[in-house]
Amino acid sequence: MSDQTISAAVELFIKKVGFATQRELERSIRAAIAAGKLQGNETFTASVTVTSEKAGVMATVYSKIEL
Secondary structure: HHHHHHHHHHHHHHHHOOOOOOHHHHHHHHHEEEEOOOOOOEEEEEEEEEEEEOOOOOEEEEEEEEO
16 A cells, blocks of 8 residues: 555545534534533633554544634
8 A cells, every 4th residue: 555545545534533523522612602611712622532453543632722
């Protein structure tokens, strides 16, 4: 398998995960604001973990979300 094929497969996975994660985060943030858990003007940390036992990967990325 070529590097280009691997890159394209990973890119497709990241796009799918990115779109789904963005929708879920937006929904959750709106719900948290409506419930009074967030004010809508703060910064908080979120993380995403990607795992694949077969590929031997477990990576967690942490980043701040600034509202």
